[in-house]
Amino acid sequence: MKYINLLGATGSIGTQTLDVIREHSTHFKLSAMSVGRNIHLARKIISEFRPELVSVMKKEDADTLKLEFPEIKFTYGSEGLTEAAVYHKGSVLVNSVIGSVGLAPTMAAIADGKTICLANKETLVTAGHLVMEAAQKHGVELLPIDSEHSAIFQALQGEKKDNIERLILTASGGSFRDRSREELKNVTVEEALNHPNWSMGAKITIDSATMMNKGLEVIEAHWLFSIPYDQIDVLLHRESIIHSMIEFHDSSVIAQLGTPDMRVPIQYALSYPDRLPLKSAKRLNLAEIGRLHFEKADLERFRCLHFAYEAGKAGGTMPTVLNAANEVAVAAFLEGRITFLEIEDLVEKSLASHNNMSNPDLFTIEEVDRKTREFVNSLLT
Numbered sequence: 046m047k048y049i050n051l052l053g054a055t056g057s058i059g060t061q062t063l064d065v066i067r068e069h070s071t072h073f074k075l076s077a078m079s080v081g082r083n084i085h086l087a088r089k090i091i092s093e094f095r096p097e098l099v100s101v102m103k104k105e106d107a108d109t110l111k112l113e114f115p116e117i118k119f120t121y122g123s124e125g126l127t128e129a130a131v132y133h134k135g136s137v138l139v140n141s142v143i144g145s146v147g148l149a150p151t152m153a154a155i156a157d158g159k160t161i162c163l164a165n166k167e168t169l170v171t172a173g174h175l176v177m178e179a180a181q182k183h184g185v186e187l188l189p190i191d192s193e194h195s196a197i198f199q200a201l202q203g204e205k206k207d208n209i210e211r212l213i214l215t216a217s218g219g220s221f222r223d224r225s226r227e228e229l230k231n232v233t234v235e236e237a238l239n240h241p242n243w244s245m246g247a248k249i250t251i252d253s254a255t256m257m258n259k260g261l262e263v264i265e266a267h268w269l270f271s272i273p274y275d276q277i278d279v280l281l282h283r284e285s286i287i288h289s290m291i292e293f294h295d296s297s298v299i300a301q302l303g304t305p306d307m308r309v310p311i312q313y314a315l316s317y318p319d320r321l322p323l324k325s326a327k328r329l330n331l332a333e334i335g336r337l338h339f340e341k342a343d344l345e346r347f348r349c350l351h352f353a354y355e356a357g358k359a360g361g362t363m364p365t366v367l368n369a370a371n372e373v374a375v376a377a378f379l380e381g382r383i384t385f386l387e388i389e390d391l392v393e394k395s396l397a398s399h400n401n402m403s404n405p406d407l408f409t410i411e412e413v414d415r416k417t418r419e420f421v422n423s424l425l426t
């Protein structure tokens with residue numbers, strides 16, 4: 046039995062992680078979890094999975110829930126998040142919170158020797174150098190949950206990293222892949238949220254439409270597999286059937302395929318190095334699909350992808366700025382305060398006005414994150 050500490054239980058990855066735990070209740074058990082503001086769903090999850098410790102965002106919610114579930118331990122805030130991450134019963138941390146709040150709990154769980162299943166992008170984007178170093182020092186495994194990184198991780202089994210020529214991350218292109226830049230000027234939030242292949246949270250769906258999501262994934266791939274940026278390519282692939290590929294020195298390409306279903310990479314991370322059945326997953330039927338399409342990812346068309354490569358190559362605090370500026374800009378777009386194309390403008394301005402600092406520690410990263418948010422907010426008002 047693997048005991049799992051799950052951060053971000055009510056989110057898209059969180060609920061799908063719970064689906065996997067439910068389907069394999071003889072293999073996995075939820076030991077601790079964190080939720081944000083969705084107390085209604087938290088109640089349901091607590092009743093069904095009976096974790097020993099639950100962390101919520103606000104103290105009032107912790108107090109309310111404590112009255113309803115007196116046998117469960119409740120905690121709250123950012124300290125509560127870390128408490129849930131390192132809860133002693135769990136041997137695995139699934140980190141699926143959104144945003145840079147995911148960083149501190151990941152670092153704490155690594156120091157605690159837990160296996161890390163990572164869905165929180167910001168952890169590697171902003172602090173890849175610290176996370177990888179700590180994981181190595183503590184002999185901790187970092188298992189990717191994102192479909193692209195899981196695909197590469199799966200294609201790498203039995204292979205040597207040294208034999209990699211390049212990584213090819215596939216990208217659906219998001220909701221606006223068939224629109225020109227001109228046509229992007231007046232798109233609405235509703236249109237942006239209508240992703241063609243994947244059902245995901247709002248932030249990541251917008252990030253898919255701007256391709257910032259793929260940019261963040263390029264940076265993650267750089268750290269996870271220690272591959273230089275000029276050996277990481279992005280390929281548009283509208284069907285999202287090939288989840289990513291590795292090209293080796295001998296020109297062989299190994300890909301991982303499947304119908305788009307996040308439970309597959311989640312389950313692989315949980316069951317690794319074993320595989321378990323996933324009865325409810327739709328089987329891949331290539332004859333039915335007929336053909337797969339590929340296109341070059343145009344860095345002029347998808348400027349956020351370009352910025353991500355630039356920030357990644359610059360390293361230091363640049364990826365933190367990229368990520369923080371994007372988070373604030375996407376939130377402003379979702380609130381109807383800025384247009385879609387202004388997201389990339391705000392990211393560009395933030396990067397341009399930042400003085401890069403190399404090899405930042407956690408404190409510096411948090412400072413830069415905060416200051417970038419202030420900067421973008423000052424541009425918004």
Ligand code: MN3
Nearest residue numbers: 191192193262
């Ligand atoms: Mn992905």
